[in-house]
Amino acid sequence: MRDPIEPFELRDVDSGDLFGVFLAVHAIPGAVMLLHTTVGCKFKTQLQLVSHDWFQESHNQRLWTGVDDIRLIQGSGERLLQFATTWYERRRPEVFVVSTNAAVDLSAFDVEQAVRELRNRLPCHVLLVRAPGTIGSVARGYGRVLAALAETLPIDGNGDPEEAALVGYVFDRYEMEHPANFAELRRLLRAIGLRMGATWLSGEGMGVLQGIARAGTWLVLPEGRFARAALDRRAGGRKVADVSLPLGFAGTMAFLREAGQAAGVPPERVEACIERELQRAAPLAAQGARRLADRRAGVFLPTRLAAAVAVWLAELGIQVPLVGLTDGEDADPEAFQAVLDRLEAPGTLRPELLVAPSRDGGIRALEREMSRGGPVHLVVGTSPWAGPLRHKIPVVELGYPSTRQHWIYPVPFLGFNGAVALVQRFVDACSLHG
Numbered sequence: 018m019r020d021p022i023e024p025f026e027l028r029d030v031d032s033g034d035l036f037g038v039f040l041a042v043h044a045i046p047g048a049v050m051l052l053h054t055t056v057g058c059k060f061k062t063q064l065q066l067v068s069h070d071w072f073q074e075s076h077n078q079r080l081w082t083g084v085d086d087i088r089l090i091q092g093s094g095e096r097l098l099q100f101a102t103t104w105y106e107r108r109r110p111e112v113f114v115v116s117t118n119a120a121v122d123l124s125a126f127d128v129e130q131a132v133r134e135l136r137n138r139l140p141c142h143v144l145l146v147r148a149p150g151t152i153g154s155v156a157r158g159y160g161r162v163l164a165a166l167a168e169t170l171p172i173d174g175n176g177d178p179e180e181a182a183l184v185g186y187v188f189d190r191y192e193m194e195h196p197a198n199f200a201e202l203r204r205l206l207r208a209i210g211l212r213m214g215a216t217w218l219s220g221e222g223m224g225v226l227q228g229i230a231r232a233g234t235w236l237v238l239p240e241g242r243f244a245r246a247a248l249d250r251r252a253g254g255r256k257v258a259d260v261s262l263p264l265g266f267a268g269t270m271a272f273l274r275e276a277g278q279a280a281g282v283p284p285e286r287v288e289a290c291i292e293r294e295l296q297r298a299a300p301l302a303a304q305g306a307r308r309l310a311d312r313r314a315g316v317f318l319p320t321r322l323a324a325a326v327a328v329w330l331a332e333l334g335i336q337v338p339l340v341g342l343t344d345g346e347d348a349d350p351e352a353f354q355a356v357l358d359r360l361e362a363p364g365t366l367r368p369e370l371l372v373a374p375s376r377d378g379g380i381r382a383l384e385r386e387m388s389r390g391g392p393v394h395l396v397v398g399t400s401p402w403a404g405p406l407r408h409k410i411p412v413v414e415l416g417y418p419s420t421r422q423h424w425i426y427p428v429p430f431l432g433f434n435g436a437v438a439l440v441q442r443f444v445d446a447c448s449l450h451g
Contacts, residue, residue, distance in 0.1 A: 026375030027377075028373070028375055030343065032155050033154065033158065034148040035158060036158060039075075039158075041159045042079075043075045044219070046221070049080060052082065052118070053084065072190065098131050102135075105139050111222055113142070114144045114165075115144065118149060122149040129145065144162070144166070145165070159240065163241060163243065166217065166244075172253050175255060176233035176234070181234040182229040183202070183216040184217045184235055184236065184237045184244060188216075189416075194428055200429070205432055205433070210282055211277075211280055215228040217244075235257045235258070236276050245257070262431075264329060265325060265329025265439070266332060267332060298437050308447075309333055309335050309447065313336045314443075315338070319344035319347070320349045321352060323343075324357055327340055327357070327368065330397070340368040341370075341398075350372060394447055411446035
């Protein structure tokens with residue numbers, strides 16, 4: 018039975034849409050988040066991003082209007098107009114992302130009108146993405162920015178049938194794991210006859226992002242799901258297809274088959290690519306798998322990432338008795354199982370699922386699992402799990418936030434090369450802790 022106190026305990030990431038919006042802004046050089054907020058409403062959770070990303074500071078991409086009581090009563094649209102116009106001259110952003118807090122949103126009868134006026138007045142994109150209170154999740158806020166970006170695209174043309182764009186890549190920092198992932202996915206798509214076009218998001222500016230219109234196929238990764246409806250509206254004659262997260266061998270094979278099918282690549286070409294890659298990568302992964310046999314692992318990650326990681330661990334022969342789905346309101350056991358079914362996960366993968374656990378609740382569940390089933394040798398999760406577990410269980414940090422693991426050298430975690438790199442990390446973690 019769930020502890021009645023747990024709903025009130027701290028989560029590893031307890032942010033709503035608002036922080037997801039800011040994370041997306043951080044991923045777009047030249048973007049500025051304009052918080053249309055009351056006095057004193059600032060971003061305390063931004064400190065997590067400062068610790069997470071060694072390569073790029075984030076504070077200068079955030080401004081706030083400081084709406085006072087009088088403007089709350091009389092209307093704050095004029096304040097937004099004056100503030101945004103002044104700061105455009107100072108910063109010259111490529112895009113303003115306007116967001117409101119709860120107090121402003123309750124009295125925001127003139128904000129939409131002010132945003133429309135800003136779109137006419139300023140020579141840059143102006144997006145309105147409301148995020149009142151603590152509603153939503155990081156993933157949802159991030160996806161809502163993608164949807165708003167999609168609405169800026171022209172509705173015409175078919176795009177190049179040999180070019181595929183990616184939507185829903187979670188670019189959370191400018192460290193080198195992300196360029197490594199892009200290089201790996203570009204290599205694999207080229208191997209099946211496709212050029213990789215723009216990636217939403219990728220740490221590149223609006224000029225590059227709008228190049229998505231050149232692609233004939235838009236491949237929507239799991240975290241792009243919140244933008245799917247907007248993409249469908251703007252696709253014109255392009256193909257829009259959901260694809261699996263290319264993590265681990267099963268995830269990468271599914272991604273290539275789904276991408277190939279969407280873009281009209283002959284299946285035999287895709288299968289030939291997969292066979293070549295497995296001939297090279299499988300013996301390397303097997304070296305690690307032999308050393309990981311009969312180990313047990315826990316996973317604490319957002320639903321779809323957790324599922325992909327759990328499948329890869331199971332493919333390596335690692336038992337996964339416990340999985341925590343950490344994406345708050347969007348934690349979804351059915352979506353977790355759908356990924357397992359899609360990737361044809363080993364039948365032995367039947368973990369206990371914790372839905373939106375608190376950090377302490379997750380640790381208590383780990384302790385219960387160890388008392389009844391034996392040692393847990395490894396946890397894959399974010400850095401908030403690493404602190405309290407550091408003297409008990411090694412934590413391989415993946416996802417946001419990752420404040421203890423940083424990448425100065427490019428090491429992927431996606432694709433076949435990323436799968437092998439994860440094996441290396443699992444082996445190292447277990448070896449260092451005996």
